[in-house]
Amino acid sequence: MSVRVTFVGTGDAFGAGGRFQTCLLIDAPGIRFAVDFGATSLVALNKLGIEHNTIDAIILTHLHGDHCGGIPFLLTDAMLGAKRDRPLTIAGPRQTEAKLQAVNEALFPGMNVMKPKYILDYIEMEVMQPNSVCGLTVTPYPAAHTGGTNPTSLRIEVAGKVIAYSGDSDWTKHMPNVSREADLFICECYFHGRNVPFHLNYPTLKEHWHEIAAKRVILTHMSREMLPHTDAVPEECAHDGLVVEI
Ligand SMILES: [Zn+2]
Ligand SMILES: [Zn+2]
DSSP states (O other): OOOEEEEEEOBOTTOGGGOOOSEEEEEETTEEEEEOOOTTHHHHHHHTTOOGGGOOEEEOSOOOHHHHTTHHHHHHHHHTTSOOOSOEEEEESTTHHHHHHHHHHHHSTTGGGSOOSSOEEEEEOOTTSOEEETTEEEEEEEOBSOGGGOOEEEEEEETTEEEEEOOSOBOOTTHHHHHTTOSEEEEEOOOSSSOOTTSOOHHHHHHTGGGOOOSOEEEEOBOTTTGGGTTTSSSEEOOTTOEEEO
């Protein structure tokens, strides 16, 4: 069975190259889900003509705004303009529900008096264990990123395929397991010419390239320093709107 991955947003936190923040949309038989949902992701989905009401689940790697900051906008529109009636599951690391509710209240004060007319579920996933999310099997691994964001790398089993994603993270001892035999490993490549902390950068990636045993690797989350190199490097680089079938 084929699984389709749409790279809705492939930029960094700061809009480098006019790109949208991180969001992947995955279509598989019986489910459509997103991985990460940055502050600009609702705009990015609208630009691609994709209704957010069609998303069954959102799975978060960590609690930085460029990976989860779009959720308050989605939840507010779901109750007002979009009038969602289909259930939504939001899965992420520990503290996902409390942090998102705090962001919601900060951005849309008073909205918490409105209760959704659809079923909204939060799942805070255990690391190093398979978690069941709407029929998917999601295994988060500890990531080397800002500690307060509860950072993880994800390995997602869907319709007999494996999609792995580094999230924002420096290289960790877990990356070979995250990416092993994955049909697609989506990997951060933040800077090209130097290693900045808490992120995967091109020099580190090349050093560990032989430890990545995925069937296909696509680089993403590129800074303004990395973007000019995307055509020159031999590795496949994502762009906003890229669609891949695995
Ligand atoms: Zn981050
Ligand atoms: Zn990020």
